[in-house]
Amino acid sequence: MLWPVETRSMSPVFVGRNDELGTLNEALARAEAAEPQALLLGGEAGVGKTRLVEEFAAAACRRGAVVALGGCVEIGGDGLPFAPFSTALRALRAALPDELAAAAAGQEDELARLLPEFGEAPAGRHDEQGMARLFELTARLLERVAAERTVVIALEDLHWADASTRHLLSYLLRTLRTGRLVVLATYRADDIHRRHPLRPLLAELDRLRTVRRIELARFTREEVGRQMAGILAAEPDPAQVDEIFERSDGNAFFVEELAVAWAEGCCTGLTDSLRDLLLVRVEALSESAQRVARTVAEGGSTVEYPLLAAVARLAEDDLIEALRAAVGANILTAAPGGDGYRFRHSLVREAVADDLLPGERSRLNRRYAEALESDPALVAADARVTRLANYWYQAHDPAKALPAVLAASVVARRRHAYSEQLGLLERAMELWDSAPEETRAALRPVDCTDVYPLCGCDPVTAPLRYLDLMAEAAVAGRFCGERERALKITKRALRIIEEEGDPLRAAWFWVQRSRLVQDLARGDGRQELGTAQDLVRGLPPSEVHADVLANVANWCMLHEPGPEAFAAAERAVEYARMVGAREIELNARVTLGSLMVDAGDVENGLAELSRVKENAIEEGATGVAGRAYVNLPSELDSVGRSAEAVPLLREGLAFARRHGLLDSEVWIWGNLSDSLYALGRWDEAAEAAAGALGSAASAKPRGAGALRLAHIALARGEAAEAARRLAIAHEHYGTHDPMPQALLPVARIAVGVAAAEGRYLDARAELDRALEAGFPPGTQRYGWPLLLAAAAAEADARTLPAVADGRTEFLDRLTEAVRKLTTGAPLWLAYERWTRAELHRARGTDTAALWSDVVTDFECLERPYDLARVRRRLAQVLLEEASGDDQRDRATELLRLAGAVAGHLGARPLAEAVALLAQRARLTLTTGAPHPALDPAESLGLTNRERDVLRLVSAGRTNRQIAEELFISPKTASVHVSNILGKLGVSGRGEAAAVAHRLDLFPPESADRTAAGQRT
Template identity: 55%
Template sequence: MLDGVQASSISPVFVGRGAELSQLADALARASAGEPQVVVVGGEAGVGKTRLLEEFLGAARHMDVVTSVGGCIEIGADGLPFAPVSTVLRSLYRQLEGEMSAAVAGQEGELARLLPELGEPTQQFDDEVGRARLFELTARLLESLSQERTLVLAVEDLHWADRSTRELLAYLIRSLHHARVVLMASYRSDDIHRRHPLRPFLAELDRLRTVQRVELPRLGRVEVRDQIAGIQGVREPARALVDEVFERSEGNPFFVEELTTHCATCDLSDSLRDVLLVRVEALPDAAQRVVQIAAGGGTTVEFGLLAAVVGGPQDELLAALRAAVGAHVLAPTEDGDGYRFRHALVREAVSDDLLPGERTALSRRYAEAVEADPSLVRAEHHAARLASYWYRAHDVAKALPAVLDAAVQARRRYAYSEQLRLLDRALELWESASVETRRRLRPFDHADAYPACGCDDDAVRYLDLLAETVSTALLAGERKRALTAIKKALRLLEDGEGEHTGDPLRAAWFWTQKSKLRGLNRQGDGWDELAKAQELVRGLPPSPVHAEALANVAAYGALHPHDPDILTTAQRAVDLAGVVGAEAIELHARTTLGYLLVESGDADAGVAEMRAAARRSGEHGMVAIVGRAYTNLGDVLHGLGRFAEALEVLDEGLALLKRFGQPGRKGWLYGNRAESLFALGRWDEAERSLEDARQNADTPWSLITSSLVTGQLAVLRGRSGQAAEALAEARRLCGTHDPQPQHMIPLITLELDIEASRGRLAEARQVLMKAVEVGFPMGTERYAWPLLLSAAIAESESRGLPSADAGRAEVLAAVRRTARRLPRLYPAPTVYGLLADAELLRAEGRSDPVRWEEAIAGLDALDMPYLLAFARYRLAESLLEARPGPASRVEAERLLRPAHAVAQQLDAVPLRDGVQLLCARARIALHAEAAAEPARRAEPTPPGESFGLTPRERDVLALVAAGHSNRQIADELYISPKTASVHVSNILAKLDVGNRGQAAALAHRLGLVPALPVTAG
């Protein structure tokens, strides 16, 4: 449009930023080596952020680096959703069209929401997970493009960024781990007031190790002198000029340029705003008017739109633009399609200089031009620009529908925060809108179960606007805003004002949303609200609201104590959703139905139902349901003891989420995956999966299972401190608002195990008795049986300790009483029940090898290496105790060797130590080579050898020191009481002491005996 006119800087010399350029060059070098970098440049307006970026990007391009820049756009109070990211991607598309097309193959419809050049955005969009999917696909695209080259992507004026842009940038910063990418952003630090939305974003970045902050200071006097010299093209500028410019500009490079240019020709006032306007006021009248009109259009104005608003011959417009560009007031945009102010400060000064009526009139002219010819602006900007112009034109009749159209477009781009702000503006305009204006409004195309508008002329009612606000606020994470809208809607419905009377479906929908909020805000379990919704839809014809209410009631029942008729509720929800064609609700309900069928005893039907729901959700690309369906199916299979199958299902779910570009719900899947790996004895893999769960957690609740598995692993590896930390984390994540048995019972089990491992039996008993008093509702046996087994182990391990004998009978009776009530429907609960039965007998001193053999037979049908090793260890102990003799010793050796090998492999320290101690007492060699070669290698002299104690006497002395009687020593070492008495007499003689107490004291004082390890199952 203006051939030969360049948007060059006034100052040809770039001064005072050597250190900052070096920092950026270092970041580029690291990124080129495969380590993504993030640099955030801050500084006051005019300090030179853009110039620094230009210099750096120019140098990068000379190194064959692909660069792309996008600027955040200020349109009144409304930023355009994802505008700078779209600009960055558009620039990349121009430079790398072929490679970019290949990289987005199959996902063009989703990424077209950011880059329309890829084609038409897909019409199907998923409110719950679409946003996260879009973010993940963007990250993958950048990783793909950076495989063969380094990318430098810059976003300017981050202080104007919409929230969606900030959230996408935050996601990219956290997600780009293996990409040759430098992400850069600049912001105006003097605009970041205490409540500015960018402040928490910057605070979050400061916590990330990968983010570098560059703060640009003002220039010093010497640097100001060098800048003036460059502007004037002289070696040494006049000292008086340098002094005056330095004093007036205070080292701000932009003001240095303005003052240097005008100091010699103008008598300037003290106002810097006037300094900014001097360059504009020096333009011809026609050019000044064009600049004023451009200021009313925003930071950037397309040429066609500017021409439509200015009117008149195009030659005159071009002449005016040539003057404005030549005077460095305006500059062509990078794509050559429009004009921007050389500096935002100039635009702000020009806009502030307009009279209020002028600004309103200009906004109307812009709105009329865009409305008359939508092609004047980019299609993705059209709705937002029109809404902003009409709003600033104070035309309610035009602004309200335009704002609602913009809100719809924002939702389709997953820009929920921007949509919510537009809806708030619509609620503001509603009060001033005429009835006729309201009736002309198009109804919302609700993606959830909210009932379609049924009022006259399909107008958007106020309730519908509130419903859209609730739905959007929940998606945007603005829960307080959602609750405010819900309360307002329910107040209108309950008060029965005018058109809001007699609407039970809408009331039920709002109560359902309030139930969700109760859980999200940790203010209760939401049952009261669900019950209200269920009552409101009772007897009404089938509808999505009815189906969703029943589906939520059934889902609540699956996680909480419930009546047997909850299965019927789940089936009704499935049937209703099928009748009204609400497939998403139907698949959610089918997943719940399958879970409840398994709980009721029909595992085959339940698993089949859940598999079908998971398969359908994947085939139809219903990503939100994929996560829940596969998480729950894997959990059910785990509970049935089908651990390998559960692992396959969870891996399939993770693969689907990856294919769909959906990171959400991965935390749940990885946590459940770790649980199955833990059961399968693949503990190191389980730890890696736990780390993946933490990296992919989308809510605190998704980490509860991970924390519990971490604690269980720590207990069985003898790390009680780590286990206690995991317990504290799990308790914090569970909270107190919604104590679900699936979390609370394993949490109690972990607490009991920790107390027992620390020898705090009284505390462990207290934990158990509290749980027994509360009871275990139907469907919780898979969690209750491990708790009862842990309690029995704690009691049996403390057998023989005088301080622990009191109260044991009461605890064992409580465990037996509870066990009788718990069903053993499936293999895993059955095996836990058999183990608990055998352990209870051991705690009573009546260990029965037959019971342990039954438990091992049950374990042979499952793949649970740790529990099998534990049961073998217990069986060996029971055989040695019940049937002393060579045959039992041989059988015990056969059992203990594989048990010890598993304990060693898993690093299960308490089990390993228990096996080793039993072998030592029974004189069993753990390794075949040790049995074949009696002569031992030279070892350090054992404690007590100087007293002439034999190995067996040292074993006896250890038990004497522990306070055991001769009978107890005989039981422990599988010898007769008479033989034990002889050993004790010999020990007293060799130690030259008079009684057992003196022998114990001497043994401890001289370190003749080690501390006896506590063996935890």
């Protein structure tokens, strides 16, 4: 918890900062209304950040809030993993023990990675979702604790934060949505140089509207005078204020130092050097007090009293006397909790540490390490291993440092602090060659790494190898997002293995390289997987072999689904069972079940996916379970069973959030959007797509979310918005890793946008590119909507002279593609009949019988929008063939049903088409008199002249040609065109033509006569 610091050098009067304190108090008021608040407080060293936090904390406590302070701890330039959050949670546990216990119920094992008091953190295999899982559980924990009581979490010295702390803070500030919570973090702005790791985080958080950033400025001359008056307990001389203001530049800490130095009569001894200013009062201490100060400076941000006593090697009375002198001189202060000491200001500690001689520094670190080895209870358990590793490393003793660093890396891994684990493993690799042979020989993989089974060595009897460290470091780099570093390690490892000739290790590293290449957008990873496959071919079954096959099968499913993918998945399952690699087996079975559905073996494939999901949940394979929650509902939706998919997807979202499976959650959101769209719940579908965008941590899920929003916008007639979302999807998908599940939906939306904007030739070109790439087996779920969109666009443009050239050849290519695509599920069969009906419409040969079959197909499926569209088409043909009242009555009912769906969904193009068709046929869709036989163009507010102009625009005429044919000036024609664009709500001539043809504003025979006139 926060502690008061009452010293002579600190002014008892809080000076300035009224605006900043007001901002903090305003945030507290909002948090009290259950609106979580996030604030970043920056300023140079010594400017007064801590004092401001203390004043705010005191005010918050007076209002009944619980304030928990956590400070980032620097040890040798490296921060302790999650140190500020661990400290803050420990403070919360002390203040609200029952509430914290209730909030953590059921998740104590995972949360123990942050707060050891919850229990023992579980060991075992780690995955890419481990850190995300921990982050999600932490966010939910804080939301629950702050549900009824206002909680302030204050994190100080973020410039020292370890990477895991930065990642957790970023996650919290992005995802906290409920609770009476304030998260306040401070950082030293002058330390944030261009390459400082905090700099990208600050830039990222600046883009969040939910985060407010406060920058503390230096004091003005007036404020310096008030501060000095408080320190000196008297009004200072104006000349003295001028001098100190000039020398301190308004920095609060420097004002304190200079004011005290002046009061003690040693101002003449000060120099303009900052370092000398900081050291002058240390050097005024007795020799023993200076010695203690130097010892504390090298021990870290805070040094426990028992540890300090063991290292200082002074008699207890002498040590206490020295500490009393340092505390009395405001150099040291008691640490929070009263169990140790720290420098009152970190600038002084840094100056004292920098003043140590090289030999003196290593000797002090050795003393710290030896004392901690002799009595591990001298420091808290959660910091012990990391601090020991740092002390031995700074002592320059490779024999002791290597095992200690490796032990610290294991602790970091168990806490999901993968960034720190990577740094420690890189440090171990640095120490490897200089460590004695007997030290290295005594190390075992089972004690130091987590990936040894995939490297093919015996973890108990075999000595740890340098390649084992590289393997662990490569995985840690991938898990923490340092993929560039991980790729360099992987490349170096493969060069070493090439000399040694170890195919299993090489294959494992090639799999890692494939993943990293894909993650870094350097390629699709197929070549790397092929190399791994070649290396294990002919070798006895092993976990590596099974893992390679599982990765190959998954790659093929996403890129080249077909027999090779199916065979690889089956072999992966078989090999994994042989060697007892249960998680690999379950993962391969997810791939196998998905491929079975895509191949037409729907029921067996769905049953297999369901079994894997249940098995994975029972066995604690959360990553595989998350993947099953993605694939099973996706396959249900692909065969038209969207209603079954939705509750499963909701269940999957809860599972993914509970276990922190961020990647799975993002894909589940996207699949939920697809299913809700199919079921006609478009508002919910848009929310789900936005959820995918908001949660996505990588490019592909963001691209998928943008594409789904484009799909909805297109159906609602918002062509410009659809085009914008399509461009975003293109950007996120890129071109480095083409996958049918991305390329075909992108092509479908591109065709739709081009047709909506009247760019029918562009729509053809989009389909031609897709046809050139081909539809691999199993991609019918993406292929049918694309072929349908192209056929419908061609049918809408059937009377446009501009697209007459090449129409026959294009329709032939489209018909051939339809003939080849699979129709193994009722939904795919319905799409085939619909697409063939559109092709007949494009040729002018569609019939009521043809469309009636399509309507019958979709009446058996739960897809209201698709059913409304084909009902409208059937109604149109019935009216064109009308030979009696029965057909008109049926057409009326079809249009009434289609119009109701269009109105409910906000599908403006369909609603307009239904209304205009009813008007033209004098049909009554609602109770009342029949529609008058109006020209459909009048319903859009077009004058007769504008109707004539639009007819010619639809025929592809220029303004000059329109002017000549209608005997008006080109300028007048241009004005008419502008008015038409405004009334139709479109942005260009092509889009206006598209609207006219889509709504069938002009009968085909009229358009044909216009075209004929143009040809003559």
